[in-house]
Amino acid sequence: MSAWLQQVIERGQGIDDWLSPARARALDALSNTSWPTRCTESWKYTSLTALEQLDLTAESAEQPSTVEPIPGVDGLDLVFKNGVLQTDLAQLNLPAGLQITSVQTTSAVQQVIATTLFSQIKPKHHLFGLVNDALAGDVLFIDIEQNSHIGQPIRIISLSTGGHESHHRVLVRLGNQAKATLIEQALGQQNSLSTGFTECDLGEQAELEHYRLAMHTGEAIYFGGCHFCLHHHANLNSTLIGYGSQLSRTDIDIIHNGEHAKAKLNAVYLLGESEHFDLHSTIEHAKPNGTTEENVRGIVGDKANAVFNGRIHIHRDAQKTLAELNNRNLLLSRRGQINTKPELEIYADDVQCAHGATVAEIEEEALYYLMSRGISRSKALVMLNYGFIQELINQMPNQQLAQWLEPQLRARFKEMEVR
Amino acid sequence: MLTIKNLHARVEQKNILNNLNLAIKPGEVHAIMGPNGAGKSTLGYVLSGREGYEVLDGQVDFQGQDLLEMETEDRARHGLFLAFQYPVEIPGVSNMEFMKESVNAMRQHRGEEPLTAAEFLKKAKEACKQVQLPLDFLKRGVNEGFSGGEKKRNEIMQMILLEPTLCILDESDSGLDVDALQVVANGVNSQRDGKRSFIVITHYQRLLDYIEPDFVHILANGKVVKSGDASLAKQIEQEGYAFLGLDTSEEASA
Ligand SMILES: Nc1ncnc2c1ncn2[C@@H]1O[C@H](COP(=O)(O)OP(=O)(O)OP(=O)(O)O)[C@@H](O)[C@H]1O
Ligand SMILES: [Mg+2]
Numbered sequence: 001m002s003a004w005l006q007q008v009i010e011r012g013q014g015i016d017d018w019l020s021p022a023r024a025r026a027l028d029a030l031s032n033t034s035w036p037t038r039c040t041e042s043w044k045y046t047s048l049t050a051l052e053q054l055d056l057t058a059e060s061a062e063q064p065s066t067v068e069p070i071p072g073v074d075g076l077d078l079v080f081k082n083g084v085l086q087t088d089l090a091q092l093n094l095p096a097g098l099q100i101t102s103v104q105t106t107s108a109v110q111q112v113i114a115t116t117l118f119s120q121i122k123p124k125h126h127l128f129g130l131v132n133d134a135l136a137g138d139v140l141f142i143d144i145e146q147n148s149h150i151g152q153p154i155r156i157i158s159l160s161t162g163g164h165e166s167h168h169r170v171l172v173r174l175g176n177q178a179k180a181t182l183i184e185q186a187l188g189q190q191n192s193l194s195t196g197f198t199e200c201d202l203g204e205q206a207e208l209e210h211y212r213l214a215m216h217t218g219e220a221i222y223f224g225g226c227h228f229c230l231h232h233h234a235n236l237n238s239t240l241i242g243y244g245s246q247l248s249r250t251d252i253d254i255i256h257n258g259e260h261a262k263a264k265l266n267a268v269y270l271l272g273e274s275e276h277f278d279l280h281s282t283i284e285h286a287k288p289n290g291t292t293e294e295n296v297r298g299i300v301g302d303k304a305n306a307v308f309n310g311r312i313h314i315h316r317d318a319q320k321t322l323a324e325l326n327n328r329n330l331l332l333s334r335r336g337q338i339n340t341k342p343e344l345e346i347y348a349d350d351v352q353c354a355h356g357a358t359v360a361e362i363e364e365e366a367l368y369y370l371m372s373r374g375i376s377r378s379k380a381l382v383m384l385n386y387g388f389i390q391e392l393i394n395q396m397p398n399q400q401l402a403q404w405l406e407p408q409l410r411a412r413f414k415e416m417e418v419r
Numbered sequence: 420m421l422t423i424k425n426l427h428a429r430v431e432q433k434n435i436l437n438n439l440n441l442a443i444k445p446g447e448v449h450a451i452m453g454p455n456g457a458g459k460s461t462l463g464y465v466l467s468g469r470e471g472y473e474v475l476d477g478q479v480d481f482q483g484q485d486l487l488e489m490e491t492e493d494r495a496r497h498g499l500f501l502a503f504q505y506p507v508e509i510p511g512v513s514n515m516e517f518m519k520e521s522v523n524a525m526r527q528h529r530g531e532e533p534l535t536a537a538e539f540l541k542k543a544k545e546a547c548k549q550v551q552l553p554l555d556f557l558k559r560g561v562n563e564g565f566s567g568g569e570k571k572r573n574e575i576m577q578m579i580l581l582e583p584t585l586c587i588l589d590e591s592d593s594g595l596d597v598d599a600l601q602v603v604a605n606g607v608n609s610q611r612d613g614k615r616s617f618i619v620i621t622h623y624q625r626l627l628d629y630i631e632p633d634f635v636h637i638l639a640n641g642k643v644v645k646s647g648d649a650s651l652a653k654q655i656e657q658e659g660y661a662f663l664g665l666d667t668s669e670e671a672s673a
Contacts, residue, residue: 364470364471365507366507366509368469368470368491368507369503369506369507369509369561370509370512370517370520370521371490371491371492371495372467372468372469372491372492372494372495372501373495373517373518373520373521373524373577373581374492374495374496374521374524374525374528374581375492375520375521375524376492376524377490377492379520379524383512383516383517383520384509384511384512386511386512387509387510387511387512387560388511389511390511390512391510391511
């Protein structure tokens with residue numbers, strides 16, 4: 001048992017609320033968990049040394065970046081700062097069919113529903129998911145009634161500042177035929193540790209448009225998770241944008257738990273300097289006739305380190321599944337590293353599946369072509385890099401969000417060194 | 420405009436240009452013909468500053484400046500334009516973004532304000548029309564999935580938008596249907612203003628019926644072996660290169 005895990009367990013035991021029974025199960029699991037090493041398969045390329053050595057004594061004077069509005073996106077903003085909800089939920093003007101409560105305000109009736117989500121959709125094997133189970137304070141419960149179409153995007157921003165540890169948790173239930181958009185943005189630069197896990201249950205024919213912007217950089221350590229359960233004919237369209245920090249990891253799980261469900265997952269990671277980003281995704285096709293389309297693209301410059309592990313598991317009953325997983329990488333620097341591993345596990349015989357992963361370099365010929373038209377080398381590189389991910393950005397259903405992201409993503413390339 | 424003296428260049432340890440000389444005055448059109456592998460495209464690449472094309476000897480003066488000392492993008496900003504024999508496909512970068520960036524790079528170089536998206540769109544639409552490319556080609560990835568002829572038109576469109584002072588057209592006529600040939604030729608002729616100069620690399624006399632050259636040069640084994648007026652092109656069309664008595668074997672150029 002690591003000292004770090006030990007203190008997590010001790011702190012977790014001190015929390016007492018209606019989630020305690022579920023938290024106790026997580027604590028139990030944690031006390032039986034051995035600390036990952038390089039020999040632990042799911043942590044093979046991601047070392048936890050930075051976490052072990054994390055010093056949170058220096059509290060930074062840095063003000064958390066203020067929450068920028070997204071032009072054209074009239075979002076319903078919910079702000080967490082260092083894990084503490086800043087938004088007064090009582091003051092929110094919510095459309096009919098939408099309820100948002102935090103652990104203190106969730107009604108007894110809703111607690112029953114929330115309990116069916118909390119740590120139920122998220123698989124038990126995520127170490128930091130268990131930590132989050134144990135320590136997440138302001139657990140947010142977003143409940144969308146059946147048949148309700150919530151047009152206004154729900155935007156959850158979590159800021160971490162220097163010297164803080166925080167754990168935030170979001171539970172989302174979409175009733176049958178409900179529709180909603182969820183934008184989750186996580187930010188931080190200074191020495192901090194944050195975990196952010198979200199569990200979403202998509203009822204029959206429900207539709208969720210989801211964005212996770214994992215934008216921790218610098219010293220900010222981040223462990224995130226998005227876990228979705230799709231029922232009959234449910235439709236998930238999810239986009240992940242990942243930056244890297246000294247240690248940043250996101251786990252995604254999508255479970256096809258009803259027939260004819262559809263999942264589209266686009267993920268982009270952009271890493272420079274000595275940043276690290278690890279993305280693990282698992283798609284479980286437990287029922288027949290499901291569709292998954294997963295496209296993951298990454299650009300890695302300088303001495304950065306990307307890890308991608310994409311698993312698609314087609315259970316024996318999941319006949320007529322259509323699943324595609326594609327991971328393409330652009331490696332800008334010889335000192336950068338990309339470890340990619342798509343895995344298909346198929347136990348049904350009548351399915352269509354494809355997967356592939358590539359690592360390429362910038363094409364000198366394309367660079368020359370752009371430069372021969374007067375475009376500077378650095379600008380040409382930004383254009384080519386952005387071009388590499390543009391297709392996925394263009395596929396974001398919310399193009400206002402895409403336009404807001406574009407200059408930020410381009411700016412990241414400017415700082416990436418090429419060679 | 421352009422003076423090339425004693426130019427020697429190599430690619431991948433292979434000497435390709437051997438003592439090439441050429442002088443071009445403002446407003447002139449020079450056609451360059453010559454057998455496959457003579458070094459015509461290489462000349463274009465060397466002039467535009469492609470990486471890997473190593474100049475071993477010689478000078479190139481472009482409007483009073485040492486061209487060989489300039490970076491690729493600076494050569495372009497100073498008015499040198501190369502229409503590629505094989506234009507490069509760049510999926511992900513839209514033709515529109517590409518051309519807007521390049522037009523604005525030129526404007527910046529001249530100390531002018533960049534064009535707004537709307538201003539650029541207006542210009543781009545006109546240029547599209549001039550080379551008879553449908554407008555949706557602006558939205559597509561640079562040359563992505565364009566047919567051979569469409570790529571060539573796209574090159575001419577860039578030339579029109581960038582308003583260069585020296586245009587090098589590397590086989591802009593090959594692979595074109597008769598109508599497209601006319602489009603390309605009109606594109607070039609519309610840019611002839613007495614000051615702008617052209618190097619037209621071609622295998623066929625046919626283009627020169629539309630774009631009348633002041634001089635025709637035969638490039639073989641990495642140097643200009645014969646120069647003349649438009650009638651030289653006609654002679655080659657009829658007789659081939661045999662009458663030059665060239666030794667086109669590898670050793671001759673090594
Ligand atoms: N990267 C390279 N490596 C090796 N040889 C090269 C390279 N690039 C060009 N060459 C050689 O240099 C010679 C000249 O090529 P170039 O493309 O300039 O010919 P060209 O005159 O344009 O011919 P064409 O009429 O067929 O277009 C050819 O023999 C070609 O194979
Ligand atoms: Mg050629």
